[in-house]
Amino acid sequence: MSEKAIKKNPQMREIFGQTLAELGQEHEDILVLDADLHTSTRIVYFKDKYPERFIQVGIAEQNLFGIAAGLATVGYKPFPCTFASFVSRKSIDQFALSICFPELDVKVPGSYVGLPTSKAGASHNSFEDIAFMRTIPNLKVAAPGDPADMRAIMKTAYETPGPVYFRVVRYALPDIFGQDHVFEWGKGRLVRKGSDVTLFGTGMMTDRCLKAAELLAKENISAEVIHLASIKPIDEHMIIESVAKTGCAVTAENASIIAGFGAAVAEVLVENYPVPMKRIGIRDHWVDSGEIEELFQYYQMQPEDIARAAVESIKLKESRLQ
Amino acid sequence: MRLQNEQVARLEDYAYQIRRLSLEMITCGQWGHPGGSLSMAEIMAVLYFQMMKVDPKNPDLEERDRFFLSKAHASPALYATLALKGFFPIDDLYRYCQIGGIEGHTDMRRTKGLESSGGSLGMGLSIAVGAAWGVRKRELSQSRIYCLIGDGESSSGNIWEAAMAAGHYHLDNLVAILDYNKVMAKGFVWDEMAIEPVREKWEAFGWDVVEVDGHDIQELYGAFYRARWVMPRGKPIMVIAHTVKGRGIDKTEFNYKWHTQHPSPQETDEMLRELSLRYGKPEQGYSRLEG
Numbered sequence: 001m002s003e004k005a006i007k008k009n010p011q012m013r014e015i016f017g018q019t020l021a022e023l024g025q026e027h028e029d030i031l032v033l034d035a036d037l038h039t040s041t042r043i044v045y046f047k048d049k050y051p052e053r054f055i056q057v058g059i060a061e062q063n064l065f066g067i068a069a070g071l072a073t074v075g076y077k078p079f080p081c082t083f084a085s086f087v088s089r090k091s092i093d094q095f096a097l098s099i100c101f102p103e104l105d106v107k108v109p110g111s112y113v114g115l116p117t118s119k120a121g122a123s124h125n126s127f128e129d130i131a132f133m134r135t136i137p138n139l140k141v142a143a144p145g146d147p148a149d150m151r152a153i154m155k156t157a158y159e160t161p162g163p164v165y166f167r168v169v170r171y172a173l174p175d176i177f178g179q180d181h182v183f184e185w186g187k188g189r190l191v192r193k194g195s196d197v198t199l200f201g202t203g204m205m206t207d208r209c210l211k212a213a214e215l216l217a218k219e220n221i222s223a224e225v226i227h228l229a230s231i232k233p234i235d236e237h238m239i240i241e242s243v244a245k246t247g248c249a250v251t252a253e254n255a256s257i258i259a260g261f262g263a264a265v266a267e268v269l270v271e272n273y274p275v276p277m278k279r280i281g282i283r284d285h286w287v288d289s290g291e292i293e294e295l296f297q298y299y300q301m302q303p304e305d306i307a308r309a310a311v312e313s314i315k316l317k318e319s320r321l322q
Numbered sequence: 323m324r325l326q327n328e329q330v331a332r333l334e335d336y337a338y339q340i341r342r343l344s345l346e347m348i349t350c351g352q353w354g355h356p357g358g359s360l361s362m363a364e365i366m367a368v369l370y371f372q373m374m375k376v377d378p379k380n381p382d383l384e385e386r387d388r389f390f391l392s393k394a395h396a397s398p399a400l401y402a403t404l405a406l407k408g409f410f411p412i413d414d415l416y417r418y419c420q421i422g423g424i425e426g427h428t429d430m431r432r433t434k435g436l437e438s439s440g441g442s443l444g445m446g447l448s449i450a451v452g453a454a455w456g457v458r459k460r461e462l463s464q465s466r467i468y469c470l471i472g473d474g475e476s477s478s479g480n481i482w483e484a485a486m487a488a489g490h491y492h493l494d495n496l497v498a499i500l501d502y503n504k505v506m507a508k509g510f511v512w513d514e515m516a517i518e519p520v521r522e523k524w525e526a527f528g529w530d531v532v533e534v535d536g537h538d539i540q541e542l543y544g545a546f547y548r549a550r551w552v553m554p555r556g557k558p559i560m561v562i563a564h565t566v567k568g569r570g571i572d573k574t575e576f577n578y579k580w581h582t583q584h585p586s587p588q589e590t591d592e593m594l595r596e597l598s599l600r601y602g603k604p605e606q607g608y609s610r611l612e613g
Contacts, residue, residue, distance in 0.1 A: 031456075055455065058490075063448045063483035070452020073388070073430075073437055074460065078452075093442050094480070098449055102430045102439040 009172050012204070013111060015147045016168045017042025019154045020079065024050050027158060031071055033057055033080040035064045041111045041168070043081045061086045065094035065106075072104035077158065083117075084110030084126035084167065092132060095163075100139045103162040107154075113143075113203070114254030115287060115295045116171040125287035130202075131259035133165045134232050140185055141232040143167040143203030143253075143261070146176040149229055152183035160185065169204050169254065171292070176206065176227065188235035190242075194224035197310045197317075198242040198249045202228050202261045205252035205280070205301070212252075212306035223310055234264050240273045248317040249277040250309045254301070257281035276316030278309035323547040324540060329372070333539045336367035336406060338601045341570045342594060343402035343415055349590040350610060351419030353426060356574055357581045358396035361503040361536070361565040362470060366403040368542040369468060373550070378408040381434055385462045388437045388453055392446020392481075393472030393501065394427040395582075401433065409435035416610070444478025447471055447498060451488045454496035454558075466550055469498045474506035477515040482527070489528020494554035497546070498529075501536065503567035507581045524560040536563025570597050587611050 009015075024030050024046050033055045038044040047054040057064045061082055068080040087095060087110050099106045110129050117124045133141045140160060144150040144167070157164040176191055191206065192213050201209035206227040213223040224242055228234060243249050249269065251262035262279035269275060282299055296302050325333070340363040348354030370376065374387040391400050398415075401424055405412045410433065417423025425432055427441030438449045450469035457465045475481060488496055506514050517523070524531045530553050534541040542563065549559040567581070568574030571593045585593060591607035598606045 057487055058483075060483035060487070062445070062480040063451070063487055066445055066448020066480065066484060067452035067455065067487065069438065070390075070449040070454070071456045072452075073449065074453050074456035075384075076456050076459075094445055094448070097439065097442050098445055 009147055009174060011172045012144065012147070012150055012169045013042045015150045016109060016154070017045045019151050021045040021049050023154060023158055024053065027077070029075065029077045030158070031055060031076045031078045033064055033068055033078055035059055035061050035082045035086070037082055037111070041081045041109070061091040062094045065091045066098055068106045069094070069098035069104055072099070072106050077105050077107065079107050079109065081109055081111065083124055084113045084129045085124055087165070088126060088129040088132045096136050100136045100163045103138045105161060106163050107157045108163065108165045109168045110165060111168045112170050113167040114169065114282070115299065115301070116169055116292045118170070119289040119291070121289035122286040127256040127282045127287060129167070130231060130253065130255045130261050131263070134259070134264060138162055139232070140164045140230075141166070142183070142229050143231060144229055145201065145203060145206040145227050146173050148175065148177040148179055148181040149183060152181050153229060156183045156185070167203050171204055173204055173207055176210070183229060185230050186233035186235055187230060188238040189227040189229070190224070190238070191227050192223065192225035194222040194246065196222045196246060197314050198224045198226060198246045199306060199310060200226050200228055200239065200249060200251045200265050202231055202253050204254050208301070208303045209252050209306055211303035212310065215303055215307040216310055221310065221314065228261070228265070231261055231264060234268060236268045236272065239265055239268045243269060243273055243275045248275050248313040250280060250306055250313055251277065252280040252301070252306050255281055257283060276313050276320070278313045280306050280309055323544060325372070325543050330539045333364070333367045333371055334601070336371050337363040338597070338603065339406055340366055340399050340402045341597060343405065343412070344398035345585070345590055345593060346609060347398050347401065347415040347418040348584050349587055349608060350416045352584050353419045354398050354584055355395040355582055356585070357505060357568040357577070358393055358472060358501065358503065359399040360569045360571070360574060361567050362396055362399050362501045363569070364537050364539055364542055365470065365499055365501065365563055366399055368539060368546060370403050370407050372543060373546045374466070374468065375464070376407070378435065381409065384460070385464050387466045387468065390438050390446050390450040390453065390467070390469040391428060391440065392469055393443065393475055394440035394446065396472070397426070397428050400428070404433070404435035407435070443472065443475035444480040447481055447484035450496060450498070451484045451491070451493065454488070454493040455491055458493065458495055465495065467496045469496070471498060471500055473500060473502045473504065473511050473517055476500070476517045476520070485524065485527040485529065488558040492556040493558045494556055496558040497549045497561060498558065499561045499563055501565055502562055503565040505567035505576060505578045505581065507578065509578055521562060528557055529560045530555070530557045531560045531562060533562040533564065536565035537569060570600060572596065
């Protein structure tokens with residue numbers, strides 16, 4: 001994907017904000033709740049169009065989720081919106097118990113996930129949200145990989161009964177999918193065919209997996225790339241089918257590798273089809289403040305790092321075959 | 323507004339039944355919170371059998387009143403009330419804390435008549451605020467939202483986030499009740515985390531406040547009547563109900579040791595006999611006492 005293509009697309013938060021306003025036009029039961037971040041999260045577009053369906057709760061995230069639960073009990077489909085770190089660290093009990101336990105129809109975007117959060121540092125870098133959300137029963141979890149994926153996930157989230165958590169990154173991504181792209185829970189997408197190693201990406205990291213695959217191709221290594229936007233449920237069938245062909249894997253996520261996406265793939269592999277694998281992501285660190293691209297370098301989450309992990313994974317596979 | 327004597331007697335009988343069934347189910351399940359269940363019996367009786375518009379035959383009626391129990395550990399009193407109201411058979415109460423039976427705290431997906439799920443304290447008032455906002459948005463002007471909170475959980479910040487928001491949104495269809503029994507799980511409220519001056523706190527957060535004896539049927543009815551028909555003027559309403567923890571049995575009253583403790587079947591038999599005599603009923607012990 002060229003740099004030109006990256007510049008063409010707005011940031012994913014922008015796509016999210018515009019799509020939410022569009023969904024609001026179609027569905028009058030959508031209410032949007034804010035905790036004083038609407039220009040950052042981009043729910044300001046919904047606020048401007050539908051001020052009567054926009055609820056400001058102040059900087060009170062626990063109340064944000066409690067109010068959303070109450071609104072859902074009277075038939076609304078609320079979107080309580082804040083930064084992912086506040087969903088998973090500040091108000092996880094309200095989200096889990098008041099919303100997910102009774103399977104209320106609440107859709108939760110986690111904004112500013114992972115490394116690209118300007119220079120905010122540890123307090124605002126949500127690296128743990130995938131791990132936390134994955135363990136909550138009744139909750140579905142997704143991380144879109146491009147603008148079309150974001151639109152499809154939000155449309156599906158609205159139509160899916162019960163709670164949904166999806167990641168919104170403050171970062172521009174090139175197009176991977178066409179405008180007719182459809183998202184289905186528990187379905188992965190094969191985005192590049194290969195035979196030597198499978199690169200499993202979620203969210204923004206699928207684009208980096210594709211770039212890694214291009215680097216590997218120069219070394220005559222054929223990498224398959226699979227995008228798993230649906231982290232929970234996860235496409236076990238596609239994961240197993242791909243590694244049965246390639247024999248080794250790398251996962252890449254814009255989050256902690258501990259109990260996160262890579263761990264979800266590892267669980268599937270270990271229980272069904274154990275093969276060598278490596279994980280790319282944040283490694284048990286609080287995230288520093290810094291320039292975004294420098295952070296990706298510092299935490300070794302660049303396409304080059306994925307390619308290197310792929311080579312290591314292939315070596316492990318070959319050492320076992322000897 | 324005052325109730326007729328026979329209406330008071332009827333509601334007192336319900337309060338007696340709620341206390342009785344709460345202790346029966348806690349004993350049967352060998353787990354539960356007697357103190358906070360016993361302190362709220364009259365509140366539940368007046369709400370469900372006099373004040374609230376709820377129909378067990380049509381539990382999803384849009385323009386119904388809704389009750390949210392924030393202090394969800396006191397669920398036995400709510401379950402007993404719902405069973406007496408006809409949401410499910412009384413016999414179901416005896417499956418409290420059994421797999422597939424009734425949840426120890428509250429699970430709205432499992433038990434008919436519940437409006438929310440809970441158990442982690444401090445969270446219920448926010449849910450009630452959301453429901454009150456939504457009901458007003460839907461123009462269900464006959465609906466009222468009731469939320470019972472505990473004095474212990476009043477040390478939780480989430481309660482005050484919700485209080486501030488309810489005042490800010492001018493939710494005068496919301497009636498919160500504080501079961502002010504003065505006793506927490508491990509001690510007295512004023513020792514563990516004082517909430518006084520509590521009336522002034524709620525007033526400062528933009529609420530209209532009324533204080534009542536939470537065991538006096540007439541006073542409770544008067545407060546709820548005023549909250550529904552007289553007081554609404556752009557402010558949520560707080561009914562501070564002064565109650566006695568463990569009300570009804572000598573050894574559980576005003577005693578934090580009975581916040582969580584479950585009695586043995588023999589103890590319950592004695593407690594229920596004392597309760598029946600105190601309410602002027604024929605002496606009656608624990609219905610499932612074996613041997």
